[in-house]
Amino acid sequence: MAFGRALLDFGTGVREIDAGHEGLAFLMARIFEPGVECGRKSGACGEHSCNKLSALLTFLRHNFAAESDLMERGGYPNRDAHCDDHVKVVEDLKALQASRVCAERDRVLVRQVVDRWALRHFQACDHPLGRWAVTRRVVPAA
Numbered sequence: 820m821a822f823g824r825a826l827l828d829f830g831t832g833v834r835e836i837d838a839g840h841e842g843l844a845f846l847m848a849r850i851f852e853p854g855v856e857c858g859r860k861s862g863a864c865g866e867h868s869c870n871k872l873s874a875l876l877t878f879l880r881h882n883f884a885a886e887s888d889l890m891e892r893g894g895y896p897n898r899d900a901h902c903d904d905h906v907k908v909v910e911d912l913k914a915l916q917a918s919r920v921c922a923e924r925d926r927v928l929v930r931q932v933v934d935r936w937a938l939r940h941f942q943a944c945d946h947p948l949g950r951w952a953v954t955r956r957v958v959p960a961a
């Protein structure tokens with residue numbers, strides 16, 4: 820199951836979390852298109868640092884910072900474990916970059932890494948965070 824489907828199953832009810840999921844789904848649906856965020860189109864492929872992987876990492880780090888801020892605002896008790904799980908996908912993508920994976924050529928591999936992480940993380944980490952944020956009134960109920 821691609822994580823686009825998981826957005827429907829694991830929506831948190833917290834707009835700032837769900838917006839991050841929707842943004843990631845949007846990016847994942849377009850980032851693998853030929854030429855999008857690819858250094859090859861200008862003849863300067865970043866073989867040492869795939870631009871598509873960099874774009875994914877930038878987007879994820881932005882989302883993770885927003886979630887971390889939410890957790891900090893309310894004193895979320897599972898903050899460290901949640902943030903550790905964010906680090907896992909960042910490290911996996913950085914490892915692909917270090918291995919000179921091209922996300923245009925190896926799109927299936929990159930998609931699998933992100934999808935597998937997202938499916939698990941949305942359910943195991945983001946959904947409980949959303950429930951906690953609503954019940955603790957850290958954010959207003961949707």
Ligand SMILES: [Fe+2]
Pocket residue numbers: 886901905940944945
């Ligand atoms: Fe998260």
